[in-house]
Amino acid sequence: MVFPVRLALRHILASKTRNGLTILAITIAVFLLCFLLAVVKGIDAGVRSASATRLVTQSAVSLFVSLPMSYQPKIDAVDGVALSSEFRWFGGYYQDPSNFFPQFAVNQNRFLEMYEKDIEIIEGPDGITGPGARAAVQKALNSDRRAAIIGVGLKDEEKYSFKVGDTVPIVPAIYQRADGGSWEFIIVGIFRPLKERIPDQVMYFRSDYLNTSIESGEAIGDIAAGVYYINIDSGDIGDVVASTIDEEFLNGPQRTQTITEAAFASFFVSAIGNLPLFLGTIGGAVLFSIFFSVVNAMLIAGRQRLKESGILQALGFTPLTSTFLLIFEGLMVALIGGALGLSLAVGTEGLVQDLFGANIRNYKIDSNLMLLALATSSALGITAGLSAGIPFLGYRPTEALRSMG
Amino acid sequence: MSEKTYIQLDGVTKKYSRGGEELVVLDALDLKVPEGDYVALMGPSGSGKTTILNLVGGLDVPDSGKVSVADTEVANMPKSQLPAWRARHVGFVFQSFNLLPVLTAHENVMLPLQLTPLSKSERKIQADFALEIVGLSDRASHRPSQLSGGQEQRVAIARAIATDPDVIIADEPTGDLDRSSADEILQILDRLNSEMGKTILMVTHDPAAAASARRLLKLDKGTLVSDQTREGA
Numbered sequence A: 001m002v003f004p005v006r007l008a009l010r011h012i013l014a015s016k017t018r019n020g021l022t023i024l025a026i027t028i029a030v031f032l033l034c035f036l037l038a039v040v041k042g043i044d045a046g047v048r049s050a051s052a053t054r055l056v057t058q059s060a061v062s063l064f065v066s067l068p069m070s071y072q073p074k075i076d077a078v079d080g081v082a083l084s085s086e087f088r089w090f091g092g093y094y095q096d097p098s099n100f101f102p103q104f105a106v107n108q109n110r111f112l113e114m115y116e117k118d119i120e121i122i123e124g125p126d127g128i129t130g131p132g133a134r135a136a137v138q139k140a141l142n143s144d145r146r147a148a149i150i151g152v153g154l155k156d157e158e159k160y161s162f163k164v165g166d167t168v169p170i171v172p173a174i175y176q177r178a179d180g181g182s183w184e185f186i187i188v189g190i191f192r193p194l195k196e197r198i199p200d201q202v203m204y205f206r207s208d209y210l211n212t213s214i215e216s217g218e219a220i221g222d223i224a225a226g227v228y229y230i231n232i233d234s235g236d237i238g239d240v241v242a243s244t245i246d247e248e249f250l251n252g253p254q255r256t257q258t259i260t261e262a263a264f265a266s267f268f269v270s271a272i273g274n275l276p277l278f279l280g281t282i283g284g285a286v287l288f289s290i291f292f293s294v295v296n297a298m299l300i301a302g303r304q305r306l307k308e309s310g311i312l313q314a315l316g317f318t319p320l321t322s323t324f325l326l327i328f329e330g331l332m333v334a335l336i337g338g339a340l341g342l343s344l345a346v347g348t349e350g351l352v353q354d355l356f357g358a359n360i361r362n363y364k365i366d367s368n369l370m371l372l373a374l375a376t377s378s379a380l381g382i383t384a385g386l387s388a389g390i391p392f393l394g395y396r397p398t399e400a401l402r403s404m405g
Numbered sequence B: 001m002s003e004k005t006y007i008q009l010d011g012v013t014k015k016y017s018r019g020g021e022e023l024v025v026l027d028a029l030d031l032k033v034p035e036g037d038y039v040a041l042m043g044p045s046g047s048g049k050t051t052i053l054n055l056v057g058g059l060d061v062p063d064s065g066k067v068s069v070a071d072t073e074v075a076n077m078p079k080s081q082l083p084a085w086r087a088r089h090v091g092f093v094f095q096s097f098n099l100l101p102v103l104t105a106h107e108n109v110m111l112p113l114q115l116t117p118l119s120k121s122e123r124k125i126q127a128d129f130a131l132e133i134v135g136l137s138d139r140a141s142h143r144p145s146q147l148s149g150g151q152e153q154r155v156a157i158a159r160a161i162a163t164d165p166d167v168i169i170a171d172e173p174t175g176d177l178d179r180s181s182a183d184e185i186l187q188i189l190d191r192l193n194s195e196m197g198k199t200i201l202m203v204t205h206d207p208a209a210a211a212s213a214r215r216l217l218k219l220d221k222g223t224l225v226s227d228q229t230r231e232g233a
């Protein structure tokens, strides 16, 4: 082994406790870094997967104020609008409030076409799969007002295990039924999301089921559309279409605010976005203090090595030798810690996905993150080594030799 | 011993300023040491002995005057070249041994050889040989903490001679040792001088050490006050 490597290794081994603690600190820091960035990235991927040719028209007052059904023809008439669908939050649960997944009331005739690039129908009635499945599901959707489609997660997760043909009772949280019972939906199709932003535990059902039930007095609530999802023609026309729609409804009955799907998605993210911000703040503080403890440990190591620097200089080594040794040591310790932290992050990836799966669906320690983790630890090691090694250069060899360290 | 001057100090002055006060450590000092000489330097503590060794070894530069070793003007050499020059020409031996505690005896001796163009196997041969000269081949894999003081100093001497330098600079090499260990060290130094022709410049407080040198210099307050050559040397 080359001499500097050997000497550096010996020094690392000679201070097992200190270096062990430093490695532990870096392991924690790098794990935390990977975890937090993967969380933030996962959420961000959802926002970025939003379609560039989709707008969302919502009430200018609040997301929780529904737009009327009567807006649809007027939106359709706007230049550049290709297809629109009402989109209404249902907010019920299956059997127990803890079994929560979103349900949306959508336009039975338009939704599948509108989401053609967003979801892939993987199973329809009578076990149909493949290219014909979409048409079969559309047909089934039109033939029963209780028809609904679900994401594949509701089929795969054991506590749901929904299948095509199942009748699924959903307990309402908003739209109570006159008989006090549950709403019944019949699963006619299962899809796989093609975009990160779309959850795989979600149900879409016919808005007219909700509206006609309210109309006939079977259920209690307002007849309304919720928000409108709008596919627009391609080209850079989003802003124009959005402002044309909003102008159309300027005089009511409800003023609207039309935004891109990305902006709409990030609104939802920011609703739960306090979590990453909170984690980020804590994580940042922890990282910061770990960073300084590592630099400090290196500085202590450095102070004890001034004498060695003097001895090495007497033997004919340059003063830079000691500086390089400390940088090398810092780098090795940091990389060991970094590799451990990264292994921990990679090793617990599945666990985190299982634990937080529904909330952070895109949690993934990808190669960029690995590279970043290793680069960060390297930078930390080099910085620590430099801060310990640079002061050496200010001493004359005789002073270094006379020092006690 | 040839009559060729090997180490030469001409009007060397060295000052330190301490708290604004100027301390003249060496005052226009002249000194000539022929090649192959063995010089003991005595004097009270603080008289400037270590300072002379540092100047000769190129660890320090004078405020004025000339220091030349083997026809090289040490003080005029660019600072960046001094380490390499030191590696080739000078071997240091210190009172407190100054071995690196994390390295074995053999690795300590290997240290200065890393700076030579020798191959790895040649370096190993040199280091083995140096340890053999000081009689410690059987302790090669011991750490300094596993050696006695005398053995540590012998390893330090092996390290100083590993690259076969012309000059050995020893600063109170027996100062931390008991009598018998000290005598062993003095015997080794004597052999290095008489058998291998090394020029030795040794600072000492030990009369026995001084007696084993060929020449005895006495320093007081930065000037040489006595210069005796041992009879029969």
Ligand SMILES: Nc1ncnc2c1ncn2[C@@H]1O[C@H](COP(=O)(O)OP(=O)(O)O)[C@@H](O)[C@H]1O
Pocket (backbone or CB within 6 Å): A398, A399, B016, B017, B018, B025, B043, B044, B045, B046, B047, B048, B049, B050, B051, B052
């Ligand atoms: N780097 C330095 N800075 C200030 N004073 C120094 C320095 N090195 C040596 N001295 C002073 O110079 C004087 C001579 O030192 P030194 O040559 O080590 O003496 P000796 O070896 O004879 O005991 C002492 O008073 C010492 O304190």
Ligand SMILES: [Mg+2]
Pocket (backbone or CB within 6 Å): B049, B050, B051, B171
């Ligand atoms: Mg001294």
